[in-house]
Amino acid sequence: MSHPAHHGPTVTRERTRTDPTKPAPVGIVIATRDRRASLAVTVRNLLALPERPEVLVVDNASTDDTRAMLARDFPQVRVLALPVNRGALARTHGVRALDTPYVAFSDDDSWWAPGALGAAARHFDGHPRLGLLSARTLVGPGDAADPLNDQLADSPLGTATDLPGTQVLGFLGCAAVARRTAYLDAGGYHPLLFFGGEETLLAYDLAARGWGVTHCPDVIAHHHPHPRPRTGRPAVVRRNELLTAWLRRPLPHALARTRALAADARRDPHARHALREALTRLPAALRARRPLPPHVERAARLLDGPGRPDGPGRPGGPGGAAS
Numbered sequence: 431m432s433h434p435a436h437h438g439p440t441v442t443r444e445r446t447r448t449d450p451t452k453p454a455p456v457g458i459v460i461a462t463r464d465r466r467a468s469l470a471v472t473v474r475n476l477l478a479l480p481e482r483p484e485v486l487v488v489d490n491a492s493t494d495d496t497r498a499m500l501a502r503d504f505p506q507v508r509v510l511a512l513p514v515n516r517g518a519l520a521r522t523h524g525v526r527a528l529d530t531p532y533v534a535f536s537d538d539d540s541w542w543a544p545g546a547l548g549a550a551a552r553h554f555d556g557h558p559r560l561g562l563l564s565a566r567t568l569v570g571p572g573d574a575a576d577p578l579n580d581q582l583a584d585s586p587l588g589t590a591t592d593l594p595g596t597q598v599l600g601f602l603g604c605a606a607v608a609r610r611t612a613y614l615d616a617g618g619y620h621p622l623l624f625f626g627g628e629e630t631l632l633a634y635d636l637a638a639r640g641w642g643v644t645h646c647p648d649v650i651a652h653h654h655p656h657p658r659p660r661t662g663r664p665a666v667v668r669r670n671e672l673l674t675a676w677l678r679r680p681l682p683h684a685l686a687r688t689r690a691l692a693a694d695a696r697r698d699p700h701a702r703h704a705l706r707e708a709l710t711r712l713p714a715a716l717r718a719r720r721p722l723p724p725h726v727e728r729a730a731r732l733l734d735g736p737g738r739p740d741g742p743g744r745p746g747g748p749g750g751a752a753s
Contacts, residue, residue: 454483455531455555456547456607459524462538463490463515466499468656473504475541475652481548486510486528488520517625518603522618525610533613536651537604543568543650550607550649553594560593561612561641562633564601565649576653578602582645586732595644599633599726599733605651612641622673622714626666631674637726638678668704669711676715678722679730 458476462469469487476485486508489496500509510527512520525533532554534547546565554560567576578600587597606629616635619628633643672691675684691708694701722730 453530454481454547455551456481456534457484457486457528457530457532458534458536458542458547459521459528460485460487460536460538461490461518461520461524462487462492462496464492464494464496465538466492466494466496468654469496469538470499470503471654472536472538472541473500473507476536477504477506478544479542479547480544483534483547484508484528484530486524488512488524488527490515490517490520518619518623518628519621521603522613525608525613525618528610531610532607533610534607535604537653539655540604540651540653543652546650547607550646553646553649554607554609557593557642559640559642560609560644561616561636561639562601562606562608562643563595563649564598564643564645565605565607565651566645566647567602567605567651567653569653569655571654573652576602576605579645579647583647585645587729590642593642593644595646597729598643598645599630599637599729601629601633601643601645602651602653603629604653607649609641612636612639615639616641620677620718622677622711622718623670626663627670627674630671631677634674634678634722634726634730637729638720638723664700665703665707668701669707672704672708673711673715676712677719680721680727 460469460472460476473485473487476483487500488510489512491512491514497509497511500507508527510523512523516523521535532551534542534550536542542565550563550565553563564582566579568574569576582598582600583596585596585598587599589595590597616632616639618632620631623631636643668691672684672687675687691701691705695705721727
């Protein structure tokens with residue numbers, strides 16, 4: 431994908447710290463809600479990492495004893511307790527609370543492989559335009575490859591000389607590392623989406639600000655999602671796909687997506703629920719509408735369609751961040 435000159439903030443090259451007495455360059459933000467048991471597993475794995483990152487848990491107003499468990503079993507972990515459930519915005523609260531140059535995201539059912547954060551820091555140190563990288567995700571006790579890995583690696587956007595890996599406009603929220611300044615420059619996750627496929631909009635906004643978004647398979651994340659079905663998930667994802675179209679894509683595209691969802695709503699209760707919720711939020715989406723720059727819109731068109739990371743049907747999104 432061709433790109434114009436970067437028009438985000440001027441970036442200085444942050445060197446990876448090798449002195450063990452100095453703070454690690456990558457901090458970790460975990461968004462959680464009512465998932466005490468799986469959160470404990472995640473925190474234990476993160477605290478064992480050789481990079482010794484700072485770990486910040488952002489609690490989305492849990493109603494179980496999540497905060498008591500953290501205070502009792504992991505007193506070295508910082509906790510940011512939100513008074514209400516903010517969904518994916520919990521991650522933005524966490525990024526603001528950290529002061530590390532890079533921020534890795536985990537959910538309460540995911541963690542980073544040993545050495546992954548060091549590899550990520552080297553990519554950011556060596557590529558000042560890199561705003562966010564998507565990791566290779568291994569799922570469950572058997573470390574099965576997430577199907578998204580191959581989709582991202584085969585992205586038609588290709589490579590750029592000043593970026594590592596393959597350029598993408600999609601990623602898995604619990605397997606991403608961001609440059610803190612880039613994340614804040616793009617505004618973080620959009621409040622209108624709350625959760626469910628919210629990553630595409632952030633990738634769009636990073637690219638629109640001139641930041642690179644890439645897939646780097648040498649950075650490894652582990653994801654152990656709960657096996658229980660998430661019955662409301664399809665409707666939430668379809669709602670947010672439509673809202674993303676109205677927020678950033680051309681009007682003909684947004685109208686076509688609306689017509690398609692309305693057609694599905696005649697026979698599909700999930701689509702009906704998604705359409706109803708999207709229409710309720712549409713006035714706010716129109717007020718916040720900011721179409722993509724032409725070069726990013728061209729890239730988005732290449733990625734449209736079933737099976738693409740940011741095309742229809744990709745679930746994405748957080749694990750226990752808001753559910």
